[in-house]
Amino acid sequence: MRSHGLLRKILLALLVIIILFALAVFFGLFRTSSVAPGVAQPLSDAQMQELRPRGRELALVGDCFGCHSKPQGPMGAGGLAIGTPFGTLHSTNITPDPTHGIGGYTRADFHRVLRDGIAPGNRNLYPAMPYVFTHLTRPEDIDALYAYFMSLPPIAQANVPNTGAFRLPVRQFMNFWNLLNFPNRQPPDDPQRSAQWLRGGYLVEGLGHCAACHTPQNVMMGTDFSRPLQGGEIDGMRVPDITAATLTQRGFNVDTLSQYLSTGIAPQGTAFAGMYTVVHFSTGAMESGDVEAVATYLLTGPDGKIAAPAAPPAPLPAATAADTPASATTATGDAATATAAATGSGADLTAGRLSYMSACAGCHGANGEGIPNVAPAMKGNSTLAMADPHNLISVVLNGVPTQTFPGGQRMYAMPGFAHLLSDQEIAELATWARAEWGGQAKPVTEAQVGAMPRSRD
Numbered sequence: 001m002r003s004h005g006l007l008r009k010i011l012l013a014l015l016v017i018i019i020l021f022a023l024a025v026f027f028g029l030f031r032t033s034s035v036a037p038g039v040a041q042p043l044s045d046a047q048m049q050e051l052r053p054r055g056r057e058l059a060l061v062g063d064c065f066g067c068h069s070k071p072q073g074p075m076g077a078g079g080l081a082i083g084t085p086f087g088t089l090h091s092t093n094i095t096p097d098p099t100h101g102i103g104g105y106t107r108a109d110f111h112r113v114l115r116d117g118i119a120p121g122n123r124n125l126y127p128a129m130p131y132v133f134t135h136l137t138r139p140e141d142i143d144a145l146y147a148y149f150m151s152l153p154p155i156a157q158a159n160v161p162n163t164g165a166f167r168l169p170v171r172q173f174m175n176f177w178n179l180l181n182f183p184n185r186q187p188p189d190d191p192q193r194s195a196q197w198l199r200g201g202y203l204v205e206g207l208g209h210c211a212a213c214h215t216p217q218n219v220m221m222g223t224d225f226s227r228p229l230q231g232g233e234i235d236g237m238r239v240p241d242i243t244a245a246t247l248t249q250r251g252f253n254v255d256t257l258s259q260y261l262s263t264g265i266a267p268q269g270t271a272f273a274g275m276y277t278v279v280h281f282s283t284g285a286m287e288s289g290d291v292e293a294v295a296t297y298l299l300t301g302p303d304g305k306i307a308a309p310a311a312p313p314a315p316l317p318a319a320t321a322a323d324t325p326a327s328a329t330t331a332t333g334d335a336a337t338a339t340a341a342a343t344g345s346g347a348d349l350t351a352g353r354l355s356y357m358s359a360c361a362g363c364h365g366a367n368g369e370g371i372p373n374v375a376p377a378m379k380g381n382s383t384l385a386m387a388d389p390h391n392l393i394s395v396v397l398n399g400v401p402t403q404t405f406p407g408g409q410r411m412y413a414m415p416g417f418a419h420l421l422s423d424q425e426i427a428e429l430a431t432w433a434r435a436e437w438g439g440q441a442k443p444v445t446e447a448q449v450g451a452m453p454r455s456r457d
């Protein structure tokens with residue numbers, strides 16, 4: 001009897017502790033401010049003026065306009081819809097309009113948003129605003145951003161109400177999420193590394209928030225920082241691994257990676273889907289020194305060195321067999337099947353190659369060499385080299401809309417083939433193209449193509 005009573009008391013005590021802990025989290029006791037001391041003091045007009053150009057560059061790095069503008073809408077006035085499984089969120093007006101924007105923000109308010117994700121009135125922001133990353137921004141850089149945003153023309157555009165769960169008073173509950181998903185990260189710091197590497201690391205890990213898409217997420221949709229830049233998933237696209245090892249495997253060096261980030265076009269392909277927006281609003285408008293710093297940081301391995309880029313993958317035996325015209329090999333019978341079987345890869349890829357020749361070669365070239373200003377090369381293209389064929393299938397089904405790249409470069413729009421080729425044909429085509437140019441032996445199945453979402457038009 002006595003031991004039962006004791007057990008009950010212990011359980012009760014535990015329960016009380018758990019409830020107190022939950023309340024403490026709920027009311028934000030763990031959310032200490034990481035705002036620098038001294039920011040209560042306003043900046044002088046002269047200081048604001050001087051800081052503006054630096055603030056503009058940092059706003060480009062942070063892609064503030066990419067999120068805080070509707071497509072074709074006024075820059076910074078907000079209203080971009082961001083879909084989540086719980087409802088639709090809208091970015092807000094961050095022009096200095098006193099009613100609808102951030103005209104009433106003090107210097108300290110702005111620091112609090114970027115460092116801690118808390119807006120005036122103790123409003124927890126949702127992590128769609130990448131404060132988990134802007135947290136790394138140094139106080140003098142936040143001042144520069146503040147000076148820049150306060151100098152923009154104010155736009156009187158009202159914020160769009162959120163839908164679904166976001167209409168409810170749930171901001172306070174973000175404290176639980178923050179406790180688990182908002183680590184106090186610092187910019188990469190290594191005295192052995194160059195100033196360029198340090199700058200690149202500061203931008204990539206912080207304002208640039210590349211990891212928001214390029215790092216896998218956990219079940220709470222938080223960033224899994226234990227697998228940095230190892231590839232993620234966003235808006236129905238597989239986001240590639242951009243660790244140094246993989247980038248050099250794809251043939252990138254500092255020049256071609258800088259070219260990709262600043263123009264959206266490189267020997268490894270073009271930027272499309274979410275990455276097109278990043279190039280368009282952010283990396284494509286950044287100063288070339290910052291772009292090179294980003295490329296240098298990404299390509300530097302754990303040993304501090306930049307490895308030599310790998311050559312494009314050689315065609316796999318099954319693809320080579322399919323490439324050999326049947327007429328030249330009639331003497332030896334069906335060489336394609338024979339060689340494919342001999343290499344253990346099994347399939348005859350001839351049908352896939354023929355589909356490529358009739359549907360794709362007109363733009364991408366018979367040898368996958370691409371055509372300048374028409375379409376990128378398939379040979380050496382990193383979309384074909386991804387182990388997961390998801391993006392390849394998605395692009396073939398749905399196409400890529402006309403995109404204008406920085407510097408006014410344009411290519412053709414790529415049509416979708418959902419109505420022109422059967423799932424079986426697309427699977428065969430993708431299998432051959434991956435074996436020919438991507439070094440990927442795993443066949444793409446008809447079921448994989450069938451399961452892929454298609455655009456509605």
Ligand code: HEC
Nearest residue numbers: 062063064067090091092094113119124125126128129130
């Ligand atoms: C990936 C999209 C995204 C990017 C990039 C982004 N923001 Fe945001 N931001 C949002 C969203 C969404 C909200 C609204 C969040 C909410 O309602 O809780 C927001 C909220 C804000 C707010 C709070 C406004 C208010 O309600 O008072 C400020 C200030 C802000 N962002 C500034 C910036 C700045 C400066 C940058 C660039 C360094 C930036 N944002 C980059 C999505 C983004």
Ligand code: HEC
Nearest residue numbers: 269270272359360363374375376383395400403411412414
């Ligand atoms: C009318 C010309 C055209 C045809 C036909 C065409 N494409 Fe494309 N394709 C393009 C263009 C242009 C892009 C780049 C679009 C952009 O990023 O703006 C592209 C992009 C791609 C990409 C994404 C990789 C990258 O680097 O952008 C893949 C993969 C691809 N095409 C495969 C195919 C396959 C397979 C076929 C045949 C089923 C095909 N394309 C037919 C023009 C074409």
Ligand code: HEC
Nearest residue numbers: 208210213237239240250268270271272273274275278382
């Ligand atoms: C909104 C999500 C998003 C953000 C943020 C983002 N990316 Fe991407 N990125 C993608 C997607 C999706 C692709 C794949 C499509 C493509 O190749 O264009 C991609 C592709 C790339 C590639 C091509 C890799 C390859 O193998 O060819 C590089 C390099 C890259 N991103 C670098 C960056 C850097 C650097 C940043 C931060 C400054 C960044 N990305 C931020 C979504 C994003």
